[in-house]
Amino acid sequence: MPDDLHSSSADATQQRLLQAAGEVFAEKGFHAATVREICARAGVHNIAAINYYFRDKENLYAETLRFAARSPLYENLASEWPTSAATAEKLRWFIGLLVEKIVLASRERPLWHMQLMMRELTQPSPIGERIAQEFIRPVYETLWTILREALPRDVSEKKLHLISFSIVGQCMYHRIARHVIRLIVGEQEQNTYDAKTLTEHITEFSCRALGLDRKKSGSKSQVGTRGGKR
Amino acid sequence: MPDDLHSSSADATQQRLLQAAGEVFAEKGFHAATVREICARAGVHNIAAINYYFRDKENLYAETLRFAARSPLYENLASEWPTSAATAEKLRWFIGLLVEKIVLASRERPLWHMQLMMRELTQPSPIGERIAQEFIRPVYETLWTILREALPRDVSEKKLHLISFSIVGQCMYHRIARHVIRLIVGEQEQNTYDAKTLTEHITEFSCRALGLDRKKSGSKSQVGTRGGKR
DNA sequence: AAATGTTTTAGACGCATGTTTCAATCGCCC
DNA sequence: GGGCGATTGAAACATGCGTCTAAAACATTT
Known part of the structure; x- marks a missing residue:
């Protein structure tokens, strides 16, 4: 059997937590999201992991936001x-x-x-x-x-x-x-x-x-409201 | 002294609660809002009033939303x-x-x-x-x-x-x-x-x-992008 | 093999929440 | 004025929350 079969091998639990936290925070907001649900969705069996990897819930939230901003x-x-x-x-x-x-x-x-x-x-x-x-x-x-x-x-x-x-x-x-x-x-x-x-x-x-034309950078326009099918 | 001086006379506490709840719910959302803050803002000294007039917090939220919808x-x-x-x-x-x-x-x-x-x-x-x-x-x-x-x-x-x-x-x-x-x-x-x-x-x-004209209900328009000051 | 640093586990802690209880108070009618 | 429903008051309840502690399990190096 390959050695990377067990669940917590390559995908560090820290990244799984960040991913799960991002989903839950996005769905429910900061207050409605609970650390227990985040851990459950990340497949982490204990809730202390959040305080271990990230300092607290607030910092975890800021970290997910920073991650999302790097778009x-x-x-x-x-x-x-x-x-x-x-x-x-x-x-x-x-x-x-x-x-x-x-x-x-x-x-x-x-x-x-x-x-x-x-x-x-x-x-x-x-x-x-x-x-x-x-x-x-x-x-x-x-x-x-x-x-x-x-x-x-x-x-x-x-x-x-x-x-x-x-x-x-x-x-x-x-x-x-x-x-x-x-x-x-x-x-x-x-x-x-x-x-x-x-x-x-x-x-x-x-x-x-x-009044922008679609071809040149002029400032006059040509109108005629024909939407038609698409 | 006038007889409507004491705080809870004409403005029923129920309406003050609804008003305060609406403000807090609008600012913080359902989960982040607490019944204690709602009561405090309504000038109600005890938090059981919410469960007395409205059944529970969820029903209070629905009631404020119904009130807001009657716009x-x-x-x-x-x-x-x-x-x-x-x-x-x-x-x-x-x-x-x-x-x-x-x-x-x-x-x-x-x-x-x-x-x-x-x-x-x-x-x-x-x-x-x-x-x-x-x-x-x-x-x-x-x-x-x-x-x-x-x-x-x-x-x-x-x-x-x-x-x-x-x-x-x-x-x-x-x-x-x-x-x-x-x-x-x-x-x-x-x-x-x-x-x-x-x-x-x-x-x-x-x-x-x-392509709507501002005067008649025609479909031709007259353009020329002059924003100017307002 | 031993030692050491890292990660996981289990459990408990303090705290804030929504809700409930029951007595005290008020307003009103007979 | 006594009785009575409606309202208010204060305290306690159970629950779920984020956080913390300390030991166990693991990985890595000596």
């Missing part, structure tokens, strides 16, 4: 920037990133990462406030850069803020209010809201609102 | 419908209603009503799931009616859903992510986001996206 979103924001593309295409790239990395559960990463982060963003706790702030800032700064380039110079900073909230709000709503959306359209249709569909819709909606 | 939003949705106005004006009326009654704290009603409702909508609990569902349904049905009239007939139902989520998402984001917004623009600027400002921006943004 691939960061690297994408920094590296894969399409510098040469038209402004409308940059906006599509940004919206696609938000939808793919935050809104929808990606196959590469477990879904509790962004669930937990959203929880901290909508209801910040003293424990993870800082972490969540440092997570969300670069997102808006990236969007600002794109919008500054896309819009006329005389657009006020306040208007720019409102526009960015309109765009980010559209994206985030599909994660934050996913229970409401499921209620309205049913689980079946919600499953058809994949990354491509949402990105296409929100980009189209926003570009028309801003 | 003036309902009456407005049913009665003050501007039937004769242009479709763009109907959309502005709807957005204005959402912003005023849900997003911003109105003077007429305490702010915990919608705080609590948003909490239940974003993270539904078995206790209040039904109440929250019955609250949000009419909102979307009203928006559907407006959009159906405003958009061409060949717009698919799925597209209509996506559009409605784009509009509602823009509005709700200012309540759900108000901590993020405060972080981004600062508390000072956030205070300038009054009902009029938000309604105007979201209406303009959405009407342009849909």
